Amino acid sequence: MNSFYSNTDPDSFGFKVMANGDCALDICFASPPSEDLSRCIIGIRQSIQKQDFPGLVDLIPAYQCLTITFDPLTCDRRLLTQQLIELAQGVIESPPRLNRKPRTISIPVCYEEVFAPDMHTVSEYTKLSREEIIALHTHPPYLVHMLGFSPGFLYLGGLDPQLHCPRKHTPRLRISAGAVGIGGSQTGVYPQATPGGWQIIGQTPIGLFHPARDTPCIAEPLDTVKFHPVDITQFEAIRQSYPRAKYREKR
Amino acid sequence: MSICFTRAGLQTSVQDCGRPGLMHYGIPQGGAADPLAMTLANLILGNVTNIPVIEITLTGPRIEFGCDISIAITGAQFKVTLNGNPVNNFETIQIQRGDTLDFAQLISGARAYIGFSGKMVVPEILGSSATHLISHFGGHRCGAITAGDSIDFCDVRTAQTARLARKFHLHYAPHPQFRVVSGPDKHLFDDHVIEQFYHTTYAVSAQSNRMGIRLCHSSTTTRNESAFEHMISSGLYPGSIQIPPGTEPIISFVEGQTIGGYPRIAHVIKADLHRLGQLKPHDKVDFHPVGLAQAAQILREKHQRLFELQQGLAIDSKVSLTL
Numbered sequence: 043m044n045s046f047y048s049n050t051d052p053d054s055f056g057f058k059v060m061a062n063g064d065c066a067l068d069i070c071f072a073s074p075p076s077e078d079l080s081r082c083i084i085g086i087r088q089s090i091q092k093q094d095f096p097g098l099v100d101l102i103p104a105y106q107c108l109t110i111t112f113d114p115l116t117c118d119r120r121l122l123t124q125q126l127i128e129l130a131q132g133v134i135e136s137p138p139r140l141n142r143k144p145r146t147i148s149i150p151v152c153y154e155e156v157f158a159p160d161m162h163t164v165s166e167y168t169k170l171s172r173e174e175i176i177a178l179h180t181h182p183p184y185l186v187h188m189l190g191f192s193p194g195f196l197y198l199g200g201l202d203p204q205l206h207c208p209r210k211h212t213p214r215l216r217i218s219a220g221a222v223g224i225g226g227s228q229t230g231v232y233p234q235a236t237p238g239g240w241q242i243i244g245q246t247p248i249g250l251f252h253p254a255r256d257t258p259c260i261a262e263p264l265d266t267v268k269f270h271p272v273d274i275t276q277f278e279a280i281r282q283s284y285p286r287a288k289y290r291e292k293r
Numbered sequence: 294m295s296i297c298f299t300r301a302g303l304q305t306s307v308q309d310c311g312r313p314g315l316m317h318y319g320i321p322q323g324g325a326a327d328p329l330a331m332t333l334a335n336l337i338l339g340n341v342t343n344i345p346v347i348e349i350t351l352t353g354p355r356i357e358f359g360c361d362i363s364i365a366i367t368g369a370q371f372k373v374t375l376n377g378n379p380v381n382n383f384e385t386i387q388i389q390r391g392d393t394l395d396f397a398q399l400i401s402g403a404r405a406y407i408g409f410s411g412k413m414v415v416p417e418i419l420g421s422s423a424t425h426l427i428s429h430f431g432g433h434r435c436g437a438i439t440a441g442d443s444i445d446f447c448d449v450r451t452a453q454t455a456r457l458a459r460k461f462h463l464h465y466a467p468h469p470q471f472r473v474v475s476g477p478d479k480h481l482f483d484d485h486v487i488e489q490f491y492h493t494t495y496a497v498s499a500q501s502n503r504m505g506i507r508l509c510h511s512s513t514t515t516r517n518e519s520a521f522e523h524m525i526s527s528g529l530y531p532g533s534i535q536i537p538p539g540t541e542p543i544i545s546f547v548e549g550q551t552i553g554g555y556p557r558i559a560h561v562i563k564a565d566l567h568r569l570g571q572l573k574p575h576d577k578v579d580f581h582p583v584g585l586a587q588a589a590q591i592l593r594e595k596h597q598r599l600f601e602l603q604q605g606l607a608i609d610s611k612v613s614l615t616l
Binding site for chain 2: 060061062063064065066068070071099100101102103104105106107109111114115119188189190191192193194195197233234251253254258259263
């Protein structure tokens with residue numbers, strides 16, 4: 043259970059399949075998070091979807107893991123484990139063509155003071171000016187590794203190491219929806235108003251989660267996200283023109 | 294055809310079986326916190342599966358009915374009256390226009406369910422009418438019901454009178470035991486921490502909600518300082534018991550986050566999950582380890598019992614009872 047399966051090729055991904063509670067199996071990889079590993083995980087997910095195993099409920103990609111949840115009454119765990127090992131080995135040996143072309147999503151961010159209560163903290167910690175922080179934050183294309191934590195939250199890879207900054211000691215009780223933050227080596231946007239411990243350096247006027255739509259989230263794994271800076275006037279203009287999610291209008 | 298909540302109760306919401314299959318968007322299944330009690334309410338009324346119900350938490354509402362309708366109350370035991378006369382759980386109650394249903398003192402459990410012989414007019418969002426209370430979508434106006442709210446009904450019929458045999462009534466002890474299997478991060482915990490976990494009686498914290506059930510204990514010996522750094526985050530679903538460094542266990546619940554951030558020591562088995570919905574603050578909780586094969590066997594036995602229950606009720610119902 044604790045040894046990783048691997049092929050003879052030392053560069054290929056080693057993995058193991060292990061129980062995650064009584065209704066899920068995890069395909070876990072030893073390699074650190076990377077674009078190649080995420081492509082492999084999404085490839086495995088695609089192959090599982092094609093197979094149409096009975097009793098499967100959710101396929102949840104993470105940085106180094108794919109979780110497969112199932113109904114134990116209709117799905118035999120041992121059999122599924124064996125099928126997943128074979129399937130994952132097949133995908134690693136000959137990666138399938140992914141059936142969805144990744145997109146680039148541009149997210150406008152206003153970094154002005156009113157939306158950036160922790161800009162000074164990040165500036166002090168990183169010894170960078172506000173302008174340098176904005177330049178570094180808007181420069182890279184960020185890879186969407188997976189969605190999760192809360193509805194519509196994007197786990198992004200690619201934050202410049204110069205911008206790494208520890209979380210707040212005491213999390214804020216309420217961070218507004220759309221807040222853009224840095225937490226350790228990660229950056230991201232809060233889709234909902236929630237408590238949170240990230241350092242907030244900006245705010246996007248667009249919504250990340252639209253439950254009334256068939257496609258409720260703005261991105262999928264392997265898409266890339268670019269942040270582009272907007273000033274307050276542009277922020278307001280985008281906010282006014284952006285179709286607000288129905289669920290927000292009602293409350 | 295509508296009902297009006299003249300008092301809302303602490304957290305009263307529209308729920309159904311939730312939204313399975315969307316965890317890759319970060320959307321947990323949600324739905325009724327005690328799906329078994331919810332399904333029983335629909336079963337007694339001869340409803341099809343997944344007709345939305347009203348979930349009531351700790352303190353109940355007062356409802357004025359603007360139409361004739363049949364209802365059934367299941368789950369937590371409250372003192373409930375209809376126009377001042379006591380009514381029972383687990384049986385059909387025939388309501389007439391103008392009647393008032395009033396939930397008073399909670400006697401046992403935490404969440405009661407009201408099923409109806411009609412469909413609530415609430416929008417379907419992502420395939421379900423369930424209220425996601427943490428992220429504010431779905432259900433009646435995207436949140437808990439507030440005093441003065443009315444809900445419309447359609448397709449209302451009169452259900453034949455039925456009663457669940459007493460031996461099938463659900464009872465909720467204030468000190469339940471939950472059976473668990475090992476968690477995926479068990480290897481990150483020291484043996485003595487695991488030992489301690491299974492020998493500790495925890496109390497349910499008042500900080501608990503539909504996202505997570507927080508546990509507390511006067512001693513701090515199950516605290517786990519070291520396990521954090523080597524863990525590989527993976528899918529998190531109801532029943533996962535995480536122990537964040539320096540704090541106490543949290544059981545992932547119906548609206549929990551979908552990817553884990555903290556080491557998981559154990560996982561409540563599927564057959565016992567519905568009982569998590571009946572935990573209230575200050576209840577005591579014990580955990581008992583079982584193997585994966587045993588967990589599957591317990592689940593099969595429970596389903597056999599549910600099948601017998603359904604046969605015993607002898608109602609022409611399209612509900613298939615499931616956990």
